[in-house]
Amino acid sequence: MQNPASLSGKVIIVTGAAQGIGKALSDHALAMGASIAAVDLMADTLKQSFADAPSDRVRTFAGDVTDDDFVAHVVEQTDRELGGLHGLLNNAGIVRAAMITDMTSAQWQSVIDVNLTGAFKCLQAVGRHLVQKAKAGDTNPGSIVNVSSDAGRRGTFGQINYGAAKAGVLGLTMSAAREWGRFNINVNSVCYGLVETAMTETIRQEKFRGRYLESIPLNRFSTPEDVAPATCFLLSDAASYITGQHLAIDGGFHITA
Known part of the structure; x- marks a missing residue:
């Protein structure tokens, strides 16, 4: 029996792929x-990160997820060069931290642009292709997973700015699930x-570490490798009857007061 969580034969776009969670x-x-x-x-980081990846199964695209032309190019070339397109891991994001009273318009807008508008542009372009x-x-055109946050x-x-953008990503998810469920x-x-x-890195420093760990029932921070399997599961055929959902992969952080 084939592993139902296998992604064999699927072609997936991963944004923010050069390091960390995306890698x-x-x-x-x-x-x-x-x-x-x-x-x-x-x-440069993207090229280095995938230097040893199988060339027949990987393509790299350096560019800005807020650029409509670039995103459309990625979708078109992925389909052409890898023989199809079946999914999106919508992961690209940035942080620009500041207290509310000190946050500049530039700090606010840059995070909204990448984390929310960029997520929308990628979702829209891949969604158009899948529709x-x-x-x-095609009765099984594909799946999209948007990376939000407990924030x-x-x-x-x-x-x-980050919390607002990631709340918006939940809205993107539910709206797209409703519109595209019929497909x-x-x-x-x-x-x-x-x-x-x-x-x-900043909030994991000793100054804040204990306070945050107390809020996580599993009592540890996660690694990128902890979150990747469950995230990718949502692109597999094993998740074919799951849509419009927000899966917490957070050690129980969301259930604590």
């Missing part, structure tokens, strides 16, 4: 049999807690 998602998808289009703004597949007769469900401290396109989100990446 772990890419590595796991590859291990589960997928081919991937790895997207990131950091061209076309469905209208052409979008519980609020956050010193990152109101058998699954759209879900994942909500991470505190993952050990460069983006969370």
